[in-house]
Amino acid sequence: MKNNIDFNEKARLLRIDILRMFFNSGHGHLSSALSCVEILTAIYWKMIEKGNLNVNHVILSKGHAAAALYAAYAQLEIIKRKTLFEFYRKGDTDLGGLLSYKINGVDIPTGSLGQGLPFATGIAKAMQLDEKDEYTYVVLGDGECQEGSIWEAAMFASQHHLNHLIVFIDKNDLQGTEYVSNVINMESLEEKWKAFGWRVESVDGHQVHEITEKIDKLEQSLDNRPIVIIANTIKGKGIKQLEGKNGCHGQVPKDIDWEDVLKDLNMSMEEFKNYEE
């Protein structure tokens, strides 16, 4: 089983699913989802590689990227792929625009920022009390780190030596309305987390192998600190009108050149349109 997983291919399929969802919906937080594709791919398929997939132990705190999690769940066969196309539809769908709790495996709804990490500290603390050798993974946004509750949780995790808690910061430098640095500058994130007693690493957040290697390295060399991995990413990755652009949050431009976008993913428009099961 080991080493058989093609992480790049998994990430490619996730991207296609996400794009297909927004191609259908025409609305939603597309750029937020596209920035954490490789992070989620690395987390989930690394768990599969280790033979202990437990989606309840992965908390997507930046709930705006819900589409990426739904797409991963479809790939993991937790939900049916065809339900992905209910995304952002009116009516009795379980797939909300922000992370819905109606999906099996999602333990809290997120989208109200700063709540996923505090919740995850409880998951990690319970497993520490039960002496379980299992990890809890959290994905935060960099703008999200402006929430005070993130730092309450950060203090708690380090005080309690929650070294099986691994936090990814999807650092795309953009928040809802503006560049993070123009709203409340979070630099240096690294120094902040270090000062709170965390072990801090950084990676290129779009190189899935770099992320999986980092996870391996860190899990094999635990000390008593919780771990934060600052993943440098591009908001809207893969769509030129969005990539790293101020104001790209929550936008699905009408003039996306889908064929051009799909070229990078080795897919034709024909295939894309007919791509379902």
Next chain:
Amino acid sequence: MRNSSTNQVLEFIKRDKNVLAITGDLGNEIYDYIKIYYPKQYIDYGISECNMVASSAGLARQGKIPFIYSVTNFMSMRAFEFIRNTVCPFNANVKFLGRSAGFASSYLGMTHQGTEDIALLRSLPNMIIINPATPIEAREATKAIYDYEGACYLRLEGAGEPELFDEQYKFRIGKGQIIREGSDVTIISTGSIINEAVKAAEKLAEKKVSVQLINMPTIKPLDSEIIIQATLKTKNIITLEEHSIYGGLGSAVSEVLAENNCNARFERMGLKDSFVKGFGTREESLILNELDKNNIMYKIEEMLGMRETEK
């Protein structure tokens, strides 16, 4: 009543390793004892209530049973949205023990006096809300919320509340009880303020006024039936609470009256669009806020036409 509740938590800790005593830098004799003798079942989150609440939801999702002991305002108000999003959607098995509710912290002032907590928490799906009146009721309610799987808020006041019940007292979630029969007016009360109503009822009996007294520990779900029966019997209803009249017991009872077309005169006694006035002992606080036995008597006499309505 707060220690009779936390003492019961200690009993659970002894026999159930999943029960956790959770606090945020708050002194309580019993929790301090748990900290020393059962350190693996004690977590102090420090002065970080939002994290404490959400983290407890995480603990509960892993099968733990957190009993959070906190000043109610810091928990039910500061961390309200964390309760809403991390506890309520899945009805996580988190128990909230909120102290300093009502006028208990009458020397400290409004930041520590929980007088809008019911209004907030009553709006949350899945949340059970109980405001015990006495130490024994607090202890029995603590047992009941342990037996019930889901989110519960126990509105604890302070220390030294008088006892009205005996050791055989049986508490049931969602049930009020008539503790004094009467025919002229019914007082529906929640929390230890019922002691003022007892005194008022005794005084009024000397004037041949017959006061019925209902203790209503559970505010959600509310015992509608006992309220409807009271309106059939006495036609005059007063609610009494150490809480804002907006959103608390008074509001909850008025909803029952309106929705069931009950024909009764109705008055709410509690804080009327204000915070607790003044400082002092709890008794002094009740007088300052016109919620002591004399004010209750006055209100009843007014309602029954025994006084000029102008006070």
